[in-house]
Amino acid sequence: MPRDLSRLRTVLPIWAAPMAGGPSTPALVQAAARAGGLGFLAGGYKTPADLAVQITHVRSSAGIFGVNLFVPNSVPVDRDTYRAYARALQPEADRYHLTLPGALPTEDDDAWTDKIELLLESPVPLVSFTFGLPCPDTVRALQDAGSLVAQTVTTPAEALAAAATGADLLIVQAPAAGGHSATLHPTRPLAPVPLPDLISDVRHTVPLPVIGAGGIATSADVASAVRAGAHAAMVGTVLLRTRESGASAPHKTALADPAFTETVLTHAFTGRPARTLRNRFTDTYEPLAPLGYPALHHLTSPLRKAATTAQDTELIHLWAGTGYRQARNEHAAQTLTRLAAHPEAARW
Structure with missing residues:
Protein backbone atom coordinates (compact mmCIF):
# COMPACT_ATOMS: atom_id res chain seq x y z
CA MET A 1 0.00 0.00 0.00
CA PRO A 2 1.40 3.46 -0.92
CA ARG A 3 2.51 5.43 2.11
CA ASP A 4 1.51 9.00 2.89
CA LEU A 5 4.22 11.33 1.55
CA SER A 6 2.43 14.55 2.46
CA ARG A 7 5.03 15.39 5.11
CA LEU A 8 7.60 15.72 2.32
CA ARG A 9 5.67 18.51 0.61
CA THR A 10 7.82 21.62 0.40
CA VAL A 11 7.11 25.20 -0.55
CA LEU A 12 9.76 25.03 -3.27
CA PRO A 13 10.10 21.98 -5.54
CA ILE A 14 13.82 21.89 -4.78
CA TRP A 15 15.84 19.44 -2.72
CA ALA A 16 19.51 19.86 -1.80
CA ALA A 17 21.38 16.69 -2.68
CA PRO A 18 23.59 14.79 -0.26
CA MET A 19 27.23 15.46 -1.18
CA ALA A 20 29.63 13.26 0.74
CA GLY A 21 33.09 14.37 1.75
CA GLY A 22 32.21 17.74 3.26
CA PRO A 23 29.93 19.90 1.06
CA SER A 24 26.63 18.89 2.69
CA THR A 25 26.97 20.67 6.01
CA PRO A 26 24.23 21.01 8.63
CA ALA A 27 24.15 24.71 7.71
CA LEU A 28 23.33 23.82 4.10
CA VAL A 29 20.54 21.46 5.16
CA GLN A 30 19.12 24.13 7.46
CA ALA A 31 19.35 26.76 4.72
CA ALA A 32 17.43 24.52 2.33
CA ALA A 33 14.68 24.08 4.91
CA ARG A 34 14.44 27.81 5.63
CA ALA A 35 14.19 28.53 1.91
CA GLY A 36 11.23 26.17 1.61
CA GLY A 37 13.04 23.14 0.27
CA LEU A 38 14.50 19.97 1.75
CA GLY A 39 18.13 19.09 2.41
CA PHE A 40 20.11 15.93 3.05
CA LEU A 41 22.96 15.10 5.35
CA ALA A 42 25.50 12.88 3.58
CA GLY A 43 26.30 9.86 5.71
CA GLY A 44 28.92 8.51 3.32
CA TYR A 45 32.50 8.52 4.67
CA LYS A 46 31.38 9.81 8.09
CA THR A 47 31.74 7.84 11.29
CA PRO A 48 28.43 6.94 12.93
CA ALA A 49 29.35 9.24 15.82
CA ASP A 50 29.94 12.22 13.54
CA LEU A 51 26.71 11.52 11.67
CA ALA A 52 24.81 11.36 14.97
CA VAL A 53 26.14 14.80 15.94
CA GLN A 54 25.04 16.28 12.63
CA ILE A 55 21.58 14.71 12.90
CA THR A 56 21.13 16.19 16.37
CA HIS A 57 22.26 19.59 15.08
CA VAL A 58 19.88 19.58 12.12
CA ARG A 59 16.92 18.05 13.94
CA SER A 60 16.65 21.07 16.22
CA SER A 61 15.94 23.52 13.41
CA ALA A 62 15.54 22.01 9.94
CA GLY A 63 12.13 20.38 10.26
CA ILE A 64 11.94 17.89 7.38
CA PHE A 65 15.32 16.61 6.22
CA GLY A 66 16.97 13.45 4.96
CA VAL A 67 20.05 11.33 5.57
CA ASN A 68 21.76 9.48 2.74
CA LEU A 69 23.81 6.30 3.15
CA PHE A 70 26.06 4.36 0.79
CA VAL A 71 24.84 0.78 0.49
CA PRO A 72 27.72 -1.71 0.37
CA ASN A 73 28.16 -2.64 -3.29
CA SER A 74 31.86 -3.20 -3.67
CA VAL A 75 33.68 -3.46 -6.97
CA PRO A 76 36.50 -5.95 -6.29
CA VAL A 77 39.90 -5.02 -7.68
CA ASP A 78 42.59 -7.37 -8.89
CA ASP A 108 35.10 -1.80 3.89
CA ASP A 109 31.34 -1.22 4.11
CA ASP A 110 31.44 2.38 5.39
CA ALA A 111 30.17 1.27 8.83
CA TRP A 112 26.89 0.21 7.24
CA THR A 113 25.45 -1.77 10.16
CA ASP A 114 26.26 0.88 12.76
CA LYS A 115 24.71 3.64 10.63
CA ILE A 116 21.51 1.66 10.11
CA GLU A 117 21.34 1.03 13.85
CA LEU A 118 21.79 4.78 14.43
CA LEU A 119 18.87 5.61 12.12
CA LEU A 120 16.68 2.98 13.78
CA GLU A 121 17.48 4.32 17.24
CA SER A 122 17.25 7.97 16.18
CA PRO A 123 14.80 8.05 13.24
CA VAL A 124 14.87 10.88 10.71
CA PRO A 125 12.04 11.90 8.36
CA LEU A 126 13.67 10.54 5.21
CA VAL A 127 16.46 8.03 4.51
CA SER A 128 17.88 7.65 1.02
CA PHE A 129 20.25 5.03 -0.35
CA THR A 130 22.91 5.18 -3.04
CA PHE A 131 25.25 2.68 -4.79
CA GLY A 132 23.23 -0.40 -3.86
CA LEU A 133 19.89 -1.72 -2.66
CA PRO A 134 19.21 -2.35 1.03
CA CYS A 135 17.39 -5.57 1.80
CA PRO A 136 13.60 -5.33 2.19
CA ASP A 137 13.89 -6.06 5.92
CA THR A 138 16.07 -2.99 6.38
CA VAL A 139 13.64 -0.82 4.42
CA ARG A 140 10.72 -2.15 6.46
CA ALA A 141 12.53 -1.58 9.76
CA LEU A 142 13.25 2.05 8.88
CA GLN A 143 9.64 2.56 7.83
CA ASP A 144 8.41 0.98 11.07
CA ALA A 145 10.67 3.42 12.92
CA GLY A 146 8.88 6.32 11.19
CA SER A 147 11.17 7.11 8.26
CA LEU A 148 10.24 7.33 4.61
CA VAL A 149 12.72 5.55 2.34
CA ALA A 150 14.06 6.76 -1.01
CA GLN A 151 16.27 4.83 -3.40
CA THR A 152 18.57 6.48 -5.94
CA VAL A 153 18.38 4.85 -9.38
CA THR A 154 19.80 5.52 -12.83
CA THR A 155 17.69 3.26 -15.08
CA PRO A 156 14.14 1.89 -15.27
CA ALA A 157 15.49 -1.57 -14.46
CA GLU A 158 17.05 -0.23 -11.27
CA ALA A 159 13.74 1.47 -10.46
CA LEU A 160 11.96 -1.90 -10.68
CA ALA A 161 14.52 -3.46 -8.35
CA ALA A 162 14.16 -0.54 -5.92
CA ALA A 163 10.39 -0.89 -5.88
CA ALA A 164 10.80 -4.55 -4.96
CA THR A 165 12.63 -3.54 -1.75
CA GLY A 166 9.58 -1.54 -0.61
CA ALA A 167 11.05 1.94 -1.15
CA ASP A 168 8.55 4.80 -0.89
CA LEU A 169 10.00 7.01 -3.60
CA LEU A 170 12.78 7.14 -6.18
CA ILE A 171 15.54 9.65 -6.77
CA VAL A 172 16.21 9.36 -10.50
CA GLN A 173 19.75 10.45 -11.34
CA ALA A 174 20.87 11.28 -14.87
CA PRO A 175 24.52 10.87 -15.96
CA ALA A 176 24.99 14.67 -16.06
CA ALA A 177 25.15 14.64 -12.25
CA GLY A 178 28.32 15.71 -10.49
CA GLY A 179 30.23 13.36 -8.22
CA HIS A 180 29.57 9.64 -8.09
CA SER A 181 27.00 8.03 -10.29
CA ALA A 182 24.46 6.13 -8.23
CA THR A 183 24.49 3.27 -10.72
CA LEU A 184 23.97 -0.15 -9.20
CA HIS A 185 26.28 -1.56 -11.90
CA PRO A 186 29.44 0.58 -11.90
CA THR A 187 31.27 -1.69 -14.33
CA ARG A 188 28.76 -0.88 -17.09
CA PRO A 189 28.95 2.31 -19.20
CA LEU A 190 26.39 4.98 -18.33
CA ALA A 191 23.83 5.58 -21.05
CA PRO A 192 23.69 9.29 -22.05
CA VAL A 193 19.97 9.79 -21.33
CA PRO A 194 18.70 13.34 -20.67
CA LEU A 195 17.03 13.71 -17.28
CA PRO A 196 13.48 14.47 -18.56
CA ASP A 197 13.55 11.34 -20.72
CA LEU A 198 14.87 9.26 -17.83
CA ILE A 199 12.16 10.55 -15.50
CA SER A 200 9.49 9.73 -18.07
CA ASP A 201 10.90 6.24 -18.66
CA VAL A 202 11.01 5.47 -14.93
CA ARG A 203 7.49 6.79 -14.33
CA HIS A 204 6.16 4.55 -17.08
CA THR A 205 7.91 1.59 -15.45
CA VAL A 206 7.27 2.04 -11.73
CA PRO A 207 4.29 3.75 -10.02
CA LEU A 208 6.37 5.47 -7.35
CA PRO A 209 6.90 9.22 -6.82
CA VAL A 210 10.05 10.48 -8.52
CA ILE A 211 12.60 13.15 -7.62
CA GLY A 212 14.73 14.25 -10.60
CA ALA A 213 18.48 14.78 -10.23
CA GLY A 214 21.50 15.25 -12.45
CA GLY A 215 22.60 18.34 -14.34
CA ILE A 216 19.92 20.64 -12.90
CA ALA A 217 21.39 24.14 -12.77
CA THR A 218 18.69 26.60 -13.92
CA SER A 219 15.01 27.24 -13.30
CA ALA A 220 14.32 25.93 -16.81
CA ASP A 221 16.00 22.65 -15.82
CA VAL A 222 13.73 22.43 -12.77
CA ALA A 223 10.68 23.11 -14.92
CA SER A 224 11.74 20.40 -17.40
CA ALA A 225 12.02 17.85 -14.60
CA VAL A 226 8.61 18.82 -13.22
CA ARG A 227 7.01 18.66 -16.68
CA ALA A 228 8.44 15.17 -17.12
CA GLY A 229 6.66 14.07 -13.96
CA ALA A 230 9.11 14.69 -11.13
CA HIS A 231 7.62 15.86 -7.86
CA ALA A 232 10.75 17.89 -7.13
CA ALA A 233 14.22 18.51 -8.49
CA MET A 234 17.36 17.66 -6.53
CA VAL A 235 20.43 19.88 -7.01
CA GLY A 236 24.00 19.52 -5.83
CA THR A 237 26.71 21.09 -7.99
CA VAL A 238 24.91 24.42 -8.18
CA LEU A 239 25.13 24.65 -4.36
CA LEU A 240 28.85 23.92 -4.07
CA ARG A 241 29.94 27.57 -4.06
CA THR A 242 27.26 28.78 -1.66
CA ARG A 243 28.22 30.25 1.71
CA GLU A 244 26.81 27.25 3.56
CA SER A 245 28.63 24.65 1.47
CA GLY A 246 31.52 22.79 3.05
CA ALA A 247 33.31 22.26 -0.27
CA SER A 248 37.02 23.06 -0.07
CA ALA A 249 38.30 26.48 -1.10
CA PRO A 250 40.19 25.15 -4.15
CA HIS A 251 37.10 23.23 -5.25
CA LYS A 252 34.95 26.35 -5.06
CA THR A 253 37.58 28.36 -6.90
CA ALA A 254 37.94 25.79 -9.68
CA LEU A 255 34.21 25.83 -10.42
CA ALA A 256 34.52 29.48 -11.47
CA ASP A 257 38.01 29.25 -12.99
CA PRO A 258 37.88 29.64 -16.81
CA ALA A 259 40.89 27.31 -17.04
CA PHE A 260 38.53 24.40 -16.31
CA LEU A 318 36.72 18.43 -8.41
CA TRP A 319 33.27 16.86 -8.46
CA ALA A 320 30.99 18.82 -10.78
CA GLY A 321 27.89 18.24 -12.87
CA THR A 322 27.55 19.60 -16.38
CA GLY A 323 25.87 22.80 -15.13
CA TYR A 324 28.78 23.80 -12.89
CA ARG A 325 29.11 27.31 -14.36
CA GLN A 326 25.77 28.20 -12.72
CA ALA A 327 27.22 27.73 -9.22
CA ARG A 328 27.44 31.12 -7.51
CA ASN A 329 29.07 32.55 -4.41
CA GLU A 330 25.87 33.45 -2.55
CA HIS A 331 23.63 32.14 0.19
CA ALA A 332 22.00 28.80 -0.58
CA ALA A 333 18.54 30.30 -0.16
CA GLN A 334 19.22 32.66 -3.05
CA THR A 335 20.25 29.78 -5.28
CA LEU A 336 17.26 27.64 -4.39
CA THR A 337 14.77 30.48 -4.75
CA ARG A 338 16.16 31.39 -8.17
CA LEU A 339 15.92 27.78 -9.32
CA ALA A 340 12.24 27.66 -8.34
CA ALA A 341 11.38 30.90 -10.14
CA HIS A 342 10.23 29.37 -13.43
CA PRO A 343 6.40 29.50 -13.67
CA GLU A 344 6.28 25.81 -14.60
CA ALA A 345 8.25 24.79 -11.51
CA ALA A 346 4.95 24.05 -9.75
CA ARG A 347 4.54 22.90 -6.17
CA TRP A 348 3.79 19.29 -5.57
Whole structure:
Protein backbone atom coordinates (compact mmCIF):
# COMPACT_ATOMS: atom_id res chain seq x y z
CA MET A 1 0.00 0.00 0.00
CA PRO A 2 1.40 3.46 -0.92
CA ARG A 3 2.51 5.43 2.11
CA ASP A 4 1.51 9.00 2.89
CA LEU A 5 4.22 11.33 1.55
CA SER A 6 2.43 14.55 2.46
CA ARG A 7 5.03 15.39 5.11
CA LEU A 8 7.60 15.72 2.32
CA ARG A 9 5.67 18.51 0.61
CA THR A 10 7.82 21.62 0.40
CA VAL A 11 7.11 25.20 -0.55
CA LEU A 12 9.76 25.03 -3.27
CA PRO A 13 10.10 21.98 -5.54
CA ILE A 14 13.82 21.89 -4.78
CA TRP A 15 15.84 19.44 -2.72
CA ALA A 16 19.51 19.86 -1.80
CA ALA A 17 21.38 16.69 -2.68
CA PRO A 18 23.59 14.79 -0.26
CA MET A 19 27.23 15.46 -1.18
CA ALA A 20 29.63 13.26 0.74
CA GLY A 21 33.09 14.37 1.75
CA GLY A 22 32.21 17.74 3.26
CA PRO A 23 29.93 19.90 1.06
CA SER A 24 26.63 18.89 2.69
CA THR A 25 26.97 20.67 6.01
CA PRO A 26 24.23 21.01 8.63
CA ALA A 27 24.15 24.71 7.71
CA LEU A 28 23.33 23.82 4.10
CA VAL A 29 20.54 21.46 5.16
CA GLN A 30 19.12 24.13 7.46
CA ALA A 31 19.35 26.76 4.72
CA ALA A 32 17.43 24.52 2.33
CA ALA A 33 14.68 24.08 4.91
CA ARG A 34 14.44 27.81 5.63
CA ALA A 35 14.19 28.53 1.91
CA GLY A 36 11.23 26.17 1.61
CA GLY A 37 13.04 23.14 0.27
CA LEU A 38 14.50 19.97 1.75
CA GLY A 39 18.13 19.09 2.41
CA PHE A 40 20.11 15.93 3.05
CA LEU A 41 22.96 15.10 5.35
CA ALA A 42 25.50 12.88 3.58
CA GLY A 43 26.30 9.86 5.71
CA GLY A 44 28.92 8.51 3.32
CA TYR A 45 32.50 8.52 4.67
CA LYS A 46 31.38 9.81 8.09
CA THR A 47 31.74 7.84 11.29
CA PRO A 48 28.43 6.94 12.93
CA ALA A 49 29.35 9.24 15.82
CA ASP A 50 29.94 12.22 13.54
CA LEU A 51 26.71 11.52 11.67
CA ALA A 52 24.81 11.36 14.97
CA VAL A 53 26.14 14.80 15.94
CA GLN A 54 25.04 16.28 12.63
CA ILE A 55 21.58 14.71 12.90
CA THR A 56 21.13 16.19 16.37
CA HIS A 57 22.26 19.59 15.08
CA VAL A 58 19.88 19.58 12.12
CA ARG A 59 16.92 18.05 13.94
CA SER A 60 16.65 21.07 16.22
CA SER A 61 15.94 23.52 13.41
CA ALA A 62 15.54 22.01 9.94
CA GLY A 63 12.13 20.38 10.26
CA ILE A 64 11.94 17.89 7.38
CA PHE A 65 15.32 16.61 6.22
CA GLY A 66 16.97 13.45 4.96
CA VAL A 67 20.05 11.33 5.57
CA ASN A 68 21.76 9.48 2.74
CA LEU A 69 23.81 6.30 3.15
CA PHE A 70 26.06 4.36 0.79
CA VAL A 71 24.84 0.78 0.49
CA PRO A 72 27.72 -1.71 0.37
CA ASN A 73 28.16 -2.64 -3.29
CA SER A 74 31.86 -3.20 -3.67
CA VAL A 75 33.68 -3.46 -6.97
CA PRO A 76 36.50 -5.95 -6.29
CA VAL A 77 39.90 -5.02 -7.68
CA ASP A 78 42.59 -7.37 -8.89
CA ARG A 79 45.51 -7.09 -6.46
CA ASP A 80 48.22 -6.99 -9.10
CA THR A 81 46.38 -4.29 -11.05
CA TYR A 82 45.83 -2.37 -7.82
CA ARG A 83 49.52 -2.50 -6.94
CA ALA A 84 50.47 -1.34 -10.44
CA TYR A 85 48.16 1.65 -10.11
CA ALA A 86 49.57 2.46 -6.69
CA ARG A 87 53.09 2.43 -8.15
CA ALA A 88 52.00 4.76 -10.95
CA LEU A 89 50.57 7.23 -8.40
CA GLN A 90 53.49 7.12 -5.97
CA PRO A 91 55.57 9.84 -7.75
CA GLU A 92 52.63 12.23 -7.23
CA ALA A 93 52.53 11.25 -3.56
CA ASP A 94 56.29 11.76 -3.24
CA ARG A 95 55.74 15.48 -3.82
CA TYR A 96 53.85 15.53 -0.52
CA HIS A 97 56.14 13.07 1.28
CA LEU A 98 53.41 10.43 1.35
CA THR A 99 53.57 6.69 1.01
CA LEU A 100 50.37 5.42 -0.51
CA PRO A 101 48.72 2.28 0.96
CA GLY A 102 49.63 0.19 -2.06
CA ALA A 103 50.44 -3.22 -0.62
CA LEU A 104 46.88 -4.51 -0.17
CA PRO A 105 43.58 -2.90 -1.16
CA THR A 106 41.36 -1.68 1.66
CA GLU A 107 37.78 -2.92 1.44
CA ASP A 108 35.10 -1.80 3.89
CA ASP A 109 31.34 -1.22 4.11
CA ASP A 110 31.44 2.38 5.39
CA ALA A 111 30.17 1.27 8.83
CA TRP A 112 26.89 0.21 7.24
CA THR A 113 25.45 -1.77 10.16
CA ASP A 114 26.26 0.88 12.76
CA LYS A 115 24.71 3.64 10.63
CA ILE A 116 21.51 1.66 10.11
CA GLU A 117 21.34 1.03 13.85
CA LEU A 118 21.79 4.78 14.43
CA LEU A 119 18.87 5.61 12.12
CA LEU A 120 16.68 2.98 13.78
CA GLU A 121 17.48 4.32 17.24
CA SER A 122 17.25 7.97 16.18
CA PRO A 123 14.80 8.05 13.24
CA VAL A 124 14.87 10.88 10.71
CA PRO A 125 12.04 11.90 8.36
CA LEU A 126 13.67 10.54 5.21
CA VAL A 127 16.46 8.03 4.51
CA SER A 128 17.88 7.65 1.02
CA PHE A 129 20.25 5.03 -0.35
CA THR A 130 22.91 5.18 -3.04
CA PHE A 131 25.25 2.68 -4.79
CA GLY A 132 23.23 -0.40 -3.86
CA LEU A 133 19.89 -1.72 -2.66
CA PRO A 134 19.21 -2.35 1.03
CA CYS A 135 17.39 -5.57 1.80
CA PRO A 136 13.60 -5.33 2.19
CA ASP A 137 13.89 -6.06 5.92
CA THR A 138 16.07 -2.99 6.38
CA VAL A 139 13.64 -0.82 4.42
CA ARG A 140 10.72 -2.15 6.46
CA ALA A 141 12.53 -1.58 9.76
CA LEU A 142 13.25 2.05 8.88
CA GLN A 143 9.64 2.56 7.83
CA ASP A 144 8.41 0.98 11.07
CA ALA A 145 10.67 3.42 12.92
CA GLY A 146 8.88 6.32 11.19
CA SER A 147 11.17 7.11 8.26
CA LEU A 148 10.24 7.33 4.61
CA VAL A 149 12.72 5.55 2.34
CA ALA A 150 14.06 6.76 -1.01
CA GLN A 151 16.27 4.83 -3.40
CA THR A 152 18.57 6.48 -5.94
CA VAL A 153 18.38 4.85 -9.38
CA THR A 154 19.80 5.52 -12.83
CA THR A 155 17.69 3.26 -15.08
CA PRO A 156 14.14 1.89 -15.27
CA ALA A 157 15.49 -1.57 -14.46
CA GLU A 158 17.05 -0.23 -11.27
CA ALA A 159 13.74 1.47 -10.46
CA LEU A 160 11.96 -1.90 -10.68
CA ALA A 161 14.52 -3.46 -8.35
CA ALA A 162 14.16 -0.54 -5.92
CA ALA A 163 10.39 -0.89 -5.88
CA ALA A 164 10.80 -4.55 -4.96
CA THR A 165 12.63 -3.54 -1.75
CA GLY A 166 9.58 -1.54 -0.61
CA ALA A 167 11.05 1.94 -1.15
CA ASP A 168 8.55 4.80 -0.89
CA LEU A 169 10.00 7.01 -3.60
CA LEU A 170 12.78 7.14 -6.18
CA ILE A 171 15.54 9.65 -6.77
CA VAL A 172 16.21 9.36 -10.50
CA GLN A 173 19.75 10.45 -11.34
CA ALA A 174 20.87 11.28 -14.87
CA PRO A 175 24.52 10.87 -15.96
CA ALA A 176 24.99 14.67 -16.06
CA ALA A 177 25.15 14.64 -12.25
CA GLY A 178 28.32 15.71 -10.49
CA GLY A 179 30.23 13.36 -8.22
CA HIS A 180 29.57 9.64 -8.09
CA SER A 181 27.00 8.03 -10.29
CA ALA A 182 24.46 6.13 -8.23
CA THR A 183 24.49 3.27 -10.72
CA LEU A 184 23.97 -0.15 -9.20
CA HIS A 185 26.28 -1.56 -11.90
CA PRO A 186 29.44 0.58 -11.90
CA THR A 187 31.27 -1.69 -14.33
CA ARG A 188 28.76 -0.88 -17.09
CA PRO A 189 28.95 2.31 -19.20
CA LEU A 190 26.39 4.98 -18.33
CA ALA A 191 23.83 5.58 -21.05
CA PRO A 192 23.69 9.29 -22.05
CA VAL A 193 19.97 9.79 -21.33
CA PRO A 194 18.70 13.34 -20.67
CA LEU A 195 17.03 13.71 -17.28
CA PRO A 196 13.48 14.47 -18.56
CA ASP A 197 13.55 11.34 -20.72
CA LEU A 198 14.87 9.26 -17.83
CA ILE A 199 12.16 10.55 -15.50
CA SER A 200 9.49 9.73 -18.07
CA ASP A 201 10.90 6.24 -18.66
CA VAL A 202 11.01 5.47 -14.93
CA ARG A 203 7.49 6.79 -14.33
CA HIS A 204 6.16 4.55 -17.08
CA THR A 205 7.91 1.59 -15.45
CA VAL A 206 7.27 2.04 -11.73
CA PRO A 207 4.29 3.75 -10.02
CA LEU A 208 6.37 5.47 -7.35
CA PRO A 209 6.90 9.22 -6.82
CA VAL A 210 10.05 10.48 -8.52
CA ILE A 211 12.60 13.15 -7.62
CA GLY A 212 14.73 14.25 -10.60
CA ALA A 213 18.48 14.78 -10.23
CA GLY A 214 21.50 15.25 -12.45
CA GLY A 215 22.60 18.34 -14.34
CA ILE A 216 19.92 20.64 -12.90
CA ALA A 217 21.39 24.14 -12.77
CA THR A 218 18.69 26.60 -13.92
CA SER A 219 15.01 27.24 -13.30
CA ALA A 220 14.32 25.93 -16.81
CA ASP A 221 16.00 22.65 -15.82
CA VAL A 222 13.73 22.43 -12.77
CA ALA A 223 10.68 23.11 -14.92
CA SER A 224 11.74 20.40 -17.40
CA ALA A 225 12.02 17.85 -14.60
CA VAL A 226 8.61 18.82 -13.22
CA ARG A 227 7.01 18.66 -16.68
CA ALA A 228 8.44 15.17 -17.12
CA GLY A 229 6.66 14.07 -13.96
CA ALA A 230 9.11 14.69 -11.13
CA HIS A 231 7.62 15.86 -7.86
CA ALA A 232 10.75 17.89 -7.13
CA ALA A 233 14.22 18.51 -8.49
CA MET A 234 17.36 17.66 -6.53
CA VAL A 235 20.43 19.88 -7.01
CA GLY A 236 24.00 19.52 -5.83
CA THR A 237 26.71 21.09 -7.99
CA VAL A 238 24.91 24.42 -8.18
CA LEU A 239 25.13 24.65 -4.36
CA LEU A 240 28.85 23.92 -4.07
CA ARG A 241 29.94 27.57 -4.06
CA THR A 242 27.26 28.78 -1.66
CA ARG A 243 28.22 30.25 1.71
CA GLU A 244 26.81 27.25 3.56
CA SER A 245 28.63 24.65 1.47
CA GLY A 246 31.52 22.79 3.05
CA ALA A 247 33.31 22.26 -0.27
CA SER A 248 37.02 23.06 -0.07
CA ALA A 249 38.30 26.48 -1.10
CA PRO A 250 40.19 25.15 -4.15
CA HIS A 251 37.10 23.23 -5.25
CA LYS A 252 34.95 26.35 -5.06
CA THR A 253 37.58 28.36 -6.90
CA ALA A 254 37.94 25.79 -9.68
CA LEU A 255 34.21 25.83 -10.42
CA ALA A 256 34.52 29.48 -11.47
CA ASP A 257 38.01 29.25 -12.99
CA PRO A 258 37.88 29.64 -16.81
CA ALA A 259 40.89 27.31 -17.04
CA PHE A 260 38.53 24.40 -16.31
CA THR A 261 36.45 24.04 -19.43
CA GLU A 262 34.64 20.71 -19.16
CA THR A 263 33.59 17.81 -17.01
CA VAL A 264 34.44 14.15 -17.56
CA LEU A 265 33.35 10.84 -16.14
CA THR A 266 36.24 9.10 -14.42
CA HIS A 267 36.91 6.20 -12.08
CA ALA A 268 40.54 7.23 -11.51
CA PHE A 269 39.90 8.79 -8.09
CA THR A 270 37.70 6.20 -6.38
CA GLY A 271 37.31 3.18 -8.62
CA ARG A 272 33.70 3.83 -9.57
CA PRO A 273 32.37 6.36 -12.12
CA ALA A 274 32.08 9.97 -11.03
CA ARG A 275 31.78 13.26 -12.88
CA THR A 276 34.49 15.84 -12.19
CA LEU A 277 36.16 18.84 -13.75
CA ARG A 278 38.77 17.63 -16.18
CA ASN A 279 42.30 18.16 -14.84
CA ARG A 280 45.76 16.65 -15.08
CA PHE A 281 44.85 13.76 -12.81
CA THR A 282 41.92 12.66 -14.97
CA ASP A 283 43.93 13.04 -18.19
CA THR A 284 46.91 11.10 -16.86
CA TYR A 285 45.40 8.40 -14.69
CA GLU A 286 41.99 7.55 -16.16
CA PRO A 287 43.66 5.31 -18.79
CA LEU A 288 45.65 3.54 -16.04
CA ALA A 289 43.04 3.20 -13.30
CA PRO A 290 41.27 -0.10 -12.69
CA LEU A 291 37.71 -0.28 -11.48
CA GLY A 292 37.71 -1.02 -7.77
CA TYR A 293 35.60 0.61 -5.08
CA PRO A 294 36.23 1.39 -2.28
CA ALA A 295 39.83 0.25 -2.74
CA LEU A 296 40.81 3.12 -5.05
CA HIS A 297 38.99 5.62 -2.85
CA HIS A 298 41.20 4.62 0.08
CA LEU A 299 44.31 4.47 -2.11
CA THR A 300 44.00 8.02 -3.48
CA SER A 301 42.46 9.64 -0.40
CA PRO A 302 45.78 10.71 1.25
CA LEU A 303 47.00 12.21 -2.02
CA ARG A 304 43.74 14.08 -2.61
CA LYS A 305 43.75 15.47 0.93
CA ALA A 306 47.36 16.66 0.61
CA ALA A 307 46.64 18.26 -2.77
CA THR A 308 43.60 20.03 -1.34
CA THR A 309 45.69 21.46 1.49
CA ALA A 310 48.24 22.64 -1.08
CA GLN A 311 45.40 23.96 -3.31
CA ASP A 312 46.73 21.88 -6.18
CA THR A 313 43.60 21.65 -8.31
CA GLU A 314 45.36 19.44 -10.89
CA LEU A 315 45.32 16.51 -8.47
CA ILE A 316 41.99 17.05 -6.65
CA HIS A 317 38.68 15.35 -7.34
CA LEU A 318 36.72 18.43 -8.41
CA TRP A 319 33.27 16.86 -8.46
CA ALA A 320 30.99 18.82 -10.78
CA GLY A 321 27.89 18.24 -12.87
CA THR A 322 27.55 19.60 -16.38
CA GLY A 323 25.87 22.80 -15.13
CA TYR A 324 28.78 23.80 -12.89
CA ARG A 325 29.11 27.31 -14.36
CA GLN A 326 25.77 28.20 -12.72
CA ALA A 327 27.22 27.73 -9.22
CA ARG A 328 27.44 31.12 -7.51
CA ASN A 329 29.07 32.55 -4.41
CA GLU A 330 25.87 33.45 -2.55
CA HIS A 331 23.63 32.14 0.19
CA ALA A 332 22.00 28.80 -0.58
CA ALA A 333 18.54 30.30 -0.16
CA GLN A 334 19.22 32.66 -3.05
CA THR A 335 20.25 29.78 -5.28
CA LEU A 336 17.26 27.64 -4.39
CA THR A 337 14.77 30.48 -4.75
CA ARG A 338 16.16 31.39 -8.17
CA LEU A 339 15.92 27.78 -9.32
CA ALA A 340 12.24 27.66 -8.34
CA ALA A 341 11.38 30.90 -10.14
CA HIS A 342 10.23 29.37 -13.43
CA PRO A 343 6.40 29.50 -13.67
CA GLU A 344 6.28 25.81 -14.60
CA ALA A 345 8.25 24.79 -11.51
CA ALA A 346 4.95 24.05 -9.75
CA ARG A 347 4.54 22.90 -6.17
CA TRP A 348 3.79 19.29 -5.57
